[in-house]
Amino acid sequence: MRRQIIVLFCSLFWFAVPALRAQEAVQQPVQQSARQTAPNRGALFKVAQNGHTLYLFGTIHVGAPDFYPLEERVLGALERASVLALEIDPLADPGRMAQAVQQYGMYARGAGSAQGALPAPYRPRLERLLRQYALDADTVAGMKPWLLASVLTVSEFSAQGYDTALAVDAWLARQAHQRKLPVLELESPESQMALFDRMTADEQSRFLQEGIDAIDDHQQASQAREIADAWRNADAAALDALARKAADDDTFSGRFVQRMLLDARNPALADGIAALLARETDSLAAIGVLHLVGTNSVPELLRKRGLAVERIY
Template identity: 60%
Template structure:
């Protein structure tokens, strides 16, 4: 599951996909014929009469995802605040600035293909053609960002769209209700996790992504994540978490140690603070933060909060 990092990074997905948010009217139309089903994972957290609902998201979507089941929809309507990792409807210039700083070459360095061993360069070119990505699009991108772009295109190939992303839908609904939306992280902090990788490690990250696309692992991982999330399949989500934790590749360890374990404590801090400040709130973060050892719910339980898994 190491290469499907894009399901956890909102701002990056939107910018790479180059898409605008779906208007409220279109979102409401999408709800009218959609079946109601449990999606992702949902927890209820309580402390001193305050209640926060914690929902596991993915940063892609389809019309059939919406609306959510009644308990979650009621919680969303009653919440004083919606907390997201990053608000995809927030200032777009901040997203663009963070990507320029952490995802693009500066001072004329590049292209990323020059960082790859010679046998990988034609392989990357073939994949870019396969996904319909022009050479000029990736010319200024660092290797880690090209790897992420390949993941974006795989989800699109399987029919999932950025403009229907779960967190974007949640944000659109909250803003339409006049509800407060807060960010638990920032786009810059998310991008910096990748940008701090040494050039050699970024090239390794891209090499492993190329291998994963060619051996169909990336496609298989995308299907597994989306199926588990769309069916709220608790056992499948736990298997994905276990597979991610057991991955010993460079990109696998980066996901486990940096993108998950490294971020979970701060996400738990933000959710605990929200719970104690607001009588009713909803926090929605990437679903892989809610499963496995050292998950956000596990950390919150360790702090003496009452945490109940609904599904």
């Protein structure tokens, strides 16, 4: 299972599109009739301790218009919450996001290019994909290979009809900002991007090569549909199967994503959620759904702390 496709569900890749699009996130009216009929999406857990309750919702970082409105229990948790916790706030300062991209995702002027880091046979394949996705060569020229691989992933999702501007995180953030509800960031753009920049130059090249391979052999397209459908239908069995595939993936990018973007991040996410539960009587946390399934998932880590964790769906 090629894993750049999974990256999009582990980290928030708002930097792959103009920050302005975050301000255009879908705004669906929350009507009672819609709330009564909206289906379950993603995964939802209830965490409780000492009379405090936190709902933990699994998101994906892209969206489609038919994702909304979310179902009644998620909307109710949002209405009752005194704080909304996200991995990062996609509606926060775009200048901060741009600075993190520059620091971790871009070469210093004249220091290299993602195209130049690729073996010669991959370069025409990359050029074809840039044309296919209408990505300006000058714009991507200074990107490090890991960032360009991520942009290609976002572009493939867009080709399949999914849009980062309609991401579930952004929809929730929009509701919170409109209600003047505080948004707590469990991570930061800098911490997320720094994980990718830990790869050596050769590893980043391999990461990009595997991303190009995944697009060319149509794995990314089929996996995009598979993951989005699992989230759209709150299909617990399908989500658990995706977690098993992720754990069994022995490609370089697969091992990197499992080790660095899931296993390394889940304890800190669990720490932040546990602290929020202890502090607030009612709260809502929404993080990538793959953090909520599989071995050493966030719910599993919270149970090990002695918290009462119930999977609602």
